[in-house]
Amino acid sequence: MASATAEWLTPPTRTELIENLVSGVDRYNPSNVGILEDYLYHQIRSEEYDCLANLAILKLYQFNPDLFNPDVVVNILLKALTAEPFPDFNLCMSLLDDRPPTSSTDEPDPLPTLLPMLTNLYDLLHQCRFPAFWAFYKSEQLESLRENYTIECVGFEDAIREVAARAVKATFTRIGLERLGTYVDLSGPEVDAWVAKQGWVVDGGVVGIPPNPDNQIESVVIRENVKLPQLAKVIAHSAQTK
Amino acid sequence: MSAQQRVPLWAAEPDLDDEINDVDISLAIPSYPNADMYDDPNVQLDESALAMQAQIAQQAAFAQIPDVVKRFIVHFHQAVLENNLPEITLAYESGWNRLTEKFYSKTEWPEAEIIAPLVNDDQIFLILYRELYYRHVYSRLQPNVDDRFHSYENSCELFNYLLNSDGPVTLSLPAQWLWDIIDEFIYQFQSFALFRSRPANKTDDELAMLGSEGGGQAWSSYSVLNVLYSLIQKSRANEWLTARSEGKTEEEIEEIIGEYGTRPLYRQLGYFSIIGLLRVHVLLGDFTLALKVMERVGLGLSVGQKAPFTAPTAAHVSTAYHAGVCYLMLRRVTDAARVFTGCLNWVMRARQYHTRSYQYDQINKTADRMYALLSLCHTLAPTRLDDNVMNIVREKYGDQMTRMGRGEEGLSTFEEIFLYACPKFISANGPPYDDPNALALLLNPPTPASPSSPSAPVLKPTTSDPTHRHLRALTAHFLSLTHVPVLRSLLKLYTSLDARKLAGFLDAGVDEEEVLSWMMVMKNAGRCVGRVNIAAGADKDDEKGGATNGTPARGSAARGSLLDGEWMSISDLNYVIDENMIHIAESTVGRRYAGWFIRNSEHAARVLDSVRALPLPVAAAAPAVGSKSQGKDGESKGEKNAKADGAPRTGGQKVAWGGVKAA
Numbered sequence: 001m002a003s004a005t006a007e008w009l010t011p012p013t014r015t016e017l018i019e020n021l022v023s024g025v026d027r028y029n030p031s032n033v034g035i036l037e038d039y040l041y042h043q044i045r046s047e048e049y050d051c052l053a054n055l056a057i058l059k060l061y062q063f064n065p066d067l068f069n070p071d072v073v074v075n076i077l078l079k080a081l082t083a084e085p086f087p088d089f090n091l092c093m094s095l096l097d098d099r100p101p102t103s104s105t106d107e108p109d110p111l112p113t114l115l116p117m118l119t120n121l122y123d124l125l126h127q128c129r130f131p132a133f134w135a136f137y138k139s140e141q142l143e144s145l146r147e148n149y150t151i152e153c154v155g156f157e158d159a160i161r162e163v164a165a166r167a168v169k170a171t172f173t174r175i176g177l178e179r180l181g182t183y184v185d186l187s188g189p190e191v192d193a194w195v196a197k198q199g200w201v202v203d204g205g206v207v208g209i210p211p212n213p214d215n216q217i218e219s220v221v222i223r224e225n226v227k228l229p230q231l232a233k234v235i236a237h238s239a240q241t242k
Numbered sequence: 243m244s245a246q247q248r249v250p251l252w253a254a255e256p257d258l259d260d261e262i263n264d265v266d267i268s269l270a271i272p273s274y275p276n277a278d279m280y281d282d283p284n285v286q287l288d289e290s291a292l293a294m295q296a297q298i299a300q301q302a303a304f305a306q307i308p309d310v311v312k313r314f315i316v317h318f319h320q321a322v323l324e325n326n327l328p329e330i331t332l333a334y335e336s337g338w339n340r341l342t343e344k345f346y347s348k349t350e351w352p353e354a355e356i357i358a359p360l361v362n363d364d365q366i367f368l369i370l371y372r373e374l375y376y377r378h379v380y381s382r383l384q385p386n387v388d389d390r391f392h393s394y395e396n397s398c399e400l401f402n403y404l405l406n407s408d409g410p411v412t413l414s415l416p417a418q419w420l421w422d423i424i425d426e427f428i429y430q431f432q433s434f435a436l437f438r439s440r441p442a443n444k445t446d447d448e449l450a451m452l453g454s455e456g457g458g459q460a461w462s463s464y465s466v467l468n469v470l471y472s473l474i475q476k477s478r479a480n481e482w483l484t485a486r487s488e489g490k491t492e493e494e495i496e497e498i499i500g501e502y503g504t505r506p507l508y509r510q511l512g513y514f515s516i517i518g519l520l521r522v523h524v525l526l527g528d529f530t531l532a533l534k535v536m537e538r539v540g541l542g543l544s545v546g547q548k549a550p551f552t553a554p555t556a557a558h559v560s561t562a563y564h565a566g567v568c569y570l571m572l573r574r575v576t577d578a579a580r581v582f583t584g585c586l587n588w589v590m591r592a593r594q595y596h597t598r599s600y601q602y603d604q605i606n607k608t609a610d611r612m613y614a615l616l617s618l619c620h621t622l623a624p625t626r627l628d629d630n631v632m633n634i635v636r637e638k639y640g641d642q643m644t645r646m647g648r649g650e651e652g653l654s655t656f657e658e659i660f661l662y663a664c665p666k667f668i669s670a671n672g673p674p675y676d677d678p679n680a681l682a683l684l685l686n687p688p689t690p691a692s693p694s695s696p697s698a699p700v701l702k703p704t705t706s707d708p709t710h711r712h713l714r715a716l717t718a719h720f721l722s723l724t725h726v727p728v729l730r731s732l733l734k735l736y737t738s739l740d741a742r743k744l745a746g747f748l749d750a751g752v753d754e755e756e757v758l759s760w761m762m763v764m765k766n767a768g769r770c771v772g773r774v775n776i777a778a779g780a781d782k783d784d785e786k787g788g789a790t791n792g793t794p795a796r797g798s799a800a801r802g803s804l805l806d807g808e809w810m811s812i813s814d815l816n817y818v819i820d821e822n823m824i825h826i827a828e829s830t831v832g833r834r835y836a837g838w839f840i841r842n843s844e845h846a847a848r849v850l851d852s853v854r855a856l857p858l859p860v861a862a863a864a865p866a867v868g869s870k871s872q873g874k875d876g877e878s879k880g881e882k883n884a885k886a887d888g889a890p891r892t893g894g895q896k897v898a899w900g901g902v903k904a905a
Contacts, residue, residue: 028467062670063671233844
């Protein structure tokens with residue numbers, strides 16, 4: 001059975017080496033951080049995602065502050081943003097312990113300024129305020145985030161569009177093309193192409209979304225369903241006493 | 243028998259003993275006829291050497307010890323030497339607590355060095371004694387920095403003895419004590435981390451100790467995890483649980499778990515260490531890993547699974563509380579609610595049995611936290627929960643729940659309840675005590691770099707403590723749901739409604755686009771990942787009846803990851819948007835009759851049984867009784883089995899819910 005979390009627990013792309021690190025005691029060994037970081041950059045390049053492996057990196061950072069690499073953390077958080085509505089972003093944030101102010105580093109730590117921005121991006125996604133997300137994401141303020149990080153993260157914007165697509169798919173049966181465009185920050189032929197890729201159909205400026213378990217509703221009256229084992233005691237007893 | 247005779251030795255009326263307080267040392271040292279059965283080479287009775295070593299101060303301190311305490315210690319030691327579990331349990335659960343109340347409610351117990359002569363300088367017993375000594379300091383008094391370091395050293399010595407002796411040690415301790423050892427170890431770790439995390443108001447002494455090399459090592463996360471993982475591996479607790487759930491035979495299991503795992507001491511320590519690991523990971527904020535380590539153990543009683551042995555109540559409560567917190571932080575609210583409800587139900591039923599544990603207060607406190615967290619669960623995802631438990635939640639947190647249901651104004655209530663009910667989260671590392679400059683910088687930070695984000699959230703990465711980090715994650719979710727109650731109440735009135743019209747019903751300034759985003763949030767909140775299989779198997783009491791044939795199935799369910807889950811709908815109000823038109827469908831739950839029917843049939847059967855069990859009103863000769871009852875039965879029951887009426891029923895008959903009282 002493919003459960004809703006199966007892929008999240010063990011993505012099909014996870015190698016055996018990584019699986020052993022994630023599930024074994026070796027995850028605590030600081031010398032393995034390189035392997036996991038390489039795996040993260042592999043995810044960044046090839047549009048894969050493995051939350052548990054990334055959490056293992058943060059765990060190593062938590063225990064070994066000297067390993068801490070802010071760039072890696074930002075990349076992990078960007079990846080986690082795209083997992084909404086799963087709470088991956090918060091799970092990652094939970095492992096980011098306080099770090100003493102670095103008194104002796106050459107380059108300034110980018111995290112103190114980036115973390116609030118990332119959190120804000122996450123909140124906008126979580127509140128399904130997609131147009132506001134894109135506006136903030138494209139703002140001048142986030143230039144450094146875009147130019148230093150998301151540009152490297154292949155398919156980041158598409159992955160965010162998937163977040164929007166998931167919300168839309170669950171809520172709408174039909175949605176105006178223009179409105180959808182603001183959700184995914186696309187317009188004109190681009191949005192047509194994107195909609196086609198989703199397998200949705202455009203009909204006169206309105207996008208029809210195929211039925212799925214979430215966007216089909218019906219009023220049901222839940223009736224109780226009495227199973228035989230529930231009555232086993234009563235029946236067994238009356239049989240005994242005859 | 244010997245237990246009966248020995249109890250009065252130290253439990254005797256202390257009034258008599260006060261007279262002979264300053265008893266001579268040599269008198270207090272009993273001879274050990276069976277000392278040689280103890281294979282520790284350290285145990286060598288050398289009275290003269292002891293007397294030489296004993297310092298005057300120690301003698302004075304020794305003389306201060308009430309005689310009854312001395313006898314208690316001697317007796318306790320003897321019980322440990324003999325691996326006499328009933329005696330150890332008695333001393334541990336009642337003797338120690340009684341004497342604590344009487345003599346040491348406000349002071350420490352005598353130090354281990356002082357009582358050493360009483361126990362023949364038995365190092366192993368002294369380690370166990372210190373374990374109790376420090377636990378008493380932590381729970382009743384205020385541990386100072388020395389206590390914190392020494393209790394750490396003592397724990398290390400204890401675990402070192404258990405793990406690194408040649409082969410498994412022969413010690414036997416009751417399960418409750420073993421649980422307490424693990425639990426206390428983690429508690430002291432947590433306590434130290436909290437102590438360490440506050441660099442302000444530390445004395446120079448404390449700063450020096452925390453800054454020393456040993457200070458950086460003591461109670462480090464790695465060392466604590468190392469102990470727990472070593473115990474789990476040594477005892478092969480996970481392998482044991484796997485083998486059991488696969489239905490292996492006793493011999494096969496013994497083969498698998500090896501010489502350590504076959505001993506109850508190691509097996510129980512291993513099992514409790516897994517639960518301890520759950521707690522440590524929760525404290526450190528790793529909610530996924532916490533549930534992952536519990537894969538083999540399962541969630542025990544709170545989801546209707548049996549524990550593999552009689553584990554202390556506190557172990558179940560700790561499991562449920564921490565697992566529930568994990569689910570809550572994973573936003574799997576239904577799972578959290580189910581775990582809390584299951585455990586609370588069980589605590590309610592078992593209340594009369596666990597009063598003797600010294601952790602009774604602790605259990606009640608944890609239970610109260612679970613009620614509080616349930617009120618949060620109910621706010622985030624109002625679903626139908628067990629009536630008994632929900633009634634108590636309403637009783638305790640009714641007002642708060644009303645406030646939280648009012649959206650944004652409920653935020654402070656939400657935060658308050660979370661801060662009260664959440665575990666005391668800790669940071670893995672303390673401030674840089676070894677670097678005075680960095681520490682000074684931390685205590686008096688220069689003007690913090692102001693985050694330039696427009697809606698700058700309260701998050702300040704350099705100064706936020708872990709609890710507030712987790713709180714922030716949860717309140718963000720709470721805040722995203724603040725519009726849900728209003729929307730719900732409006733949508734319930736319609737079967738279809740234009741989104742613009744809905745926007746018009748709401749506060750001024752809310753446009754259609756905003757309403758649509760709320761609708762999407764509400765849709766996301768109306769479904770949730772949860773463990774369906776377990777849910778079906780466990781939340782019904784009826785399941786108990788099928789326990790015998792249900793066990794293998796549950797065993798396999800327990801093997802699935804606790805992180806597994808399916809999407810499920812948790813809202814009775816569903817809707818879908820067709821361009822601008824919202825279509826609404828509401829589900830209702832029909833009346834349930836089965837429970838009522840079953841309860842009443844059982845009641846009727848019980849009445850019938852007791853009527854039958856009564857002696858017949860008129861005393862008559864045996865054969866007459868037989869025929870009489872036959873006639874009566876025949877009337878009331880129609881067809882029946884001939885062999886059942888050979889004799890009148892005077893004894894109670896076994897029924898599914900327990901024996902019927904004999905008349």
